[in-house]
Amino acid sequence: MRERSRAWRARGERIGLVPTMGNLHGGHLELVDRLAGEVDRLVVSIFVNPLQFGPDEDYDSYPRTLEADLAALEERGVAAAFAPTAREMYPGAEPPRTGIDVPALTGTLCGASRPGHFAGVAVVVVKLLNIIEPDVAIFGRKDYQQLQVVRRVVHDLDLPVAIRDGPVVREADGLALSSRNSYLAPEQRRRAPALYAALCELAAALRDGRRDLAALEAQGRERLLAAGFDAVDYVAVRRCEDLAEPRGDEACLVCLGAAYLGSARLIDNVEVALHV
Numbered sequence: 001m002r003e004r005s006r007a008w009r010a011r012g013e014r015i016g017l018v019p020t021m022g023n024l025h026g027g028h029l030e031l032v033d034r035l036a037g038e039v040d041r042l043v044v045s046i047f048v049n050p051l052q053f054g055p056d057e058d059y060d061s062y063p064r065t066l067e068a069d070l071a072a073l074e075e076r077g078v079a080a081a082f083a084p085t086a087r088e089m090y091p092g093a094e095p096p097r098t099g100i101d102v103p104a105l106t107g108t109l110c111g112a113s114r115p116g117h118f119a120g121v122a123v124v125v126v127k128l129l130n131i132i133e134p135d136v137a138i139f140g141r142k143d144y145q146q147l148q149v150v151r152r153v154v155h156d157l158d159l160p161v162a163i164r165d166g167p168v169v170r171e172a173d174g175l176a177l178s179s180r181n182s183y184l185a186p187e188q189r190r191r192a193p194a195l196y197a198a199l200c201e202l203a204a205a206l207r208d209g210r211r212d213l214a215a216l217e218a219q220g221r222e223r224l225l226a227a228g229f230d231a232v233d234y235v236a237v238r239r240c241e242d243l244a245e246p247r248g249d250e251a252c253l254v255c256l257g258a259a260y261l262g263s264a265r266l267i268d269n270v271e272v273a274l275h276v
């Protein structure tokens with residue numbers, strides 16, 4: 001992979017990377033389309049990264065649809081799909097001993113309930129960047145905290161890559177596209193848009209000037225439980241910039257939520273731009 005991308009670079013071509021875990025849907029393809037106009041060669045990586053799954057999570061059952069993914073990428077004229085095996089990425093019996101920690105960002109929200117998740121993401125992203133050496137890489141705002149972690153790692157470690165982001169792509173009823181949506185039974189699928197609806201309601205309250213965040217967050221949780229979610233991991237209002245708790249002077253807040261329908265863990269977020 002690196003030989004190929006170095007050959008492109010030697011010809012003066014600009015290289016873009018879209019990292020994915022495959023099972024490609026409209027959210028991924030939006031990132032592909034956004035970056036395609038900006039680069040000469042687009043690489044899409046497809047790798048279900050064992051390092052970012054907890055022991056009780058869905059690594060084994062995560063949907064893998066390589067052939068359909070490759071067909072969709074070929075249709076879009078992607079220069080290369082990089083789809084290594086876990087053994088190729090992590091040779092030897094042991095997982096890598098080098099970790100990347102971003103303590104200020106990963107102890108909270110999804111990081112609090114998925115210990116080690118973002119450390120696993122950071123390691124695989126840095127490996128992919130080092131293997132492919134893209135000029136630019138793009139991530140979806142759907143995984144808001146992940147995007148922040150990636151930006152932080154790239155900034156703090158001086159990685160020579162520009163990071164772009166893309167909007168959350170949704171179904172017509174508001175549910176954010178996700179490979180994990182395929183876990184939902186029809187009845188759960190009907191309830192799933194309540195996550196986005198609850199976050200929109202929270203965002204509207206913030207736009208109206210409300211700042212009683214604890215009460216608004218509690219209301220969001222209750223709304224999800226009332227809509228039939230089985231458990232709520234968190235509903236939270238944070239600063240867009242660094243996911244810290246708001247102080248009252250920020251220009252951008254983000255409402256984030258994570259909740260379970262059965263064993264499917266759904267996440268979503270809505271940004272609120274404020275006139276300060």
Ligand code: AMP
Pocket residue numbers: 019020021022026027028030031138139140141142143166167168169170176177178179
């Ligand atoms: P994944 O395959 O779930 O690891 O996602 C790969 C990339 O696609 C990440 O940067 C995600 O944030 C992004 N992505 C996944 N779902 C969506 C969506 N519904 N809208 C926008 N980006 C998405």
